[in-house]
Amino acid sequence: MRSGMTFQVRPVSGSIGAEVYGVDLSTVDDEQFKEIHDLLVRHLVLFFPEAGGLTPEAHQAFGSRFGELEVHPFLPKLEGHEHIVVLDSDKGAKADVWHTDVSYVKHPPITSVLQITLTPEAGGDTMWSNQYLAYEALSEPMRELLEGTTASHVFAHPQGTFRSEVEHPVVRVHPVSGRKSLYVNRMFTKRILQLSRGESAALLEHLFEVSESPQRTCRYRWAPGAVAMWDNRATQHYAVNDYTGRRVGQRVTVMGDDPRGAEPRWPHFQEGAMAATVVKD
């Protein structure tokens, strides 16, 4: 375990994710916020096993340190809390396709903060994958081919209540770390627009496989009340649907930036900009 300025940090895999101990998320001061932020950019997913169940107010307050909170366009909300999405397996919330959150809008969220309030007896883990490493695993000619290409990201609600389609770069540059990451996902990305339909379908399938490869992932076993937060700009995630019984989570989501390259949203970070840990294949 590595001791940071104030916290203890334990990586959970060789390529992405770290547990953070010794922090009370309901009383984070400015210095602690900066440390958490830097750890998030470095490890891409942080786990707080000791969070012990944040109140809705504390959950929102912590999320809003990172920016304005999103009101999700259609997912169910916690009563009286429009910024807290409720993910209840009994109501069909099983995110068992690899994705980045809400990539079908113009400014996809920067980060999501999820606490699991009810865990099944066994199973119900979540996985994350590192999309810097996915990009870096591509050959040089493939990277050159993808440079400047864009893809459509689409979501159409089955009941016709919501539809959105946007175009994002296939490779994006993280505004804080400056690193490139692969930005296509199996749930929402439909087509690389500069390629023929057939070329796009074949290449997207390959890119999804690279994005989802186990060697670039971590897998987290939840205890009730644990909290995870991820950098949605350089990761994907997947909720393993291997359980019976009920599983419930609550999520706040921080409004996003422009994947085409935007001003850093957290300028203070620029001074000590660090590259996230590089783990090559």
Ligand SMILES: O=C(O)CCC(=O)C(=O)O
């Ligand atoms: O249920 C989970 O573990 C993750 C669900 C999900 O995709 C999300 O909260 O964005």
Ligand SMILES: [Fe+2]
């Ligand atoms: Fe998600």
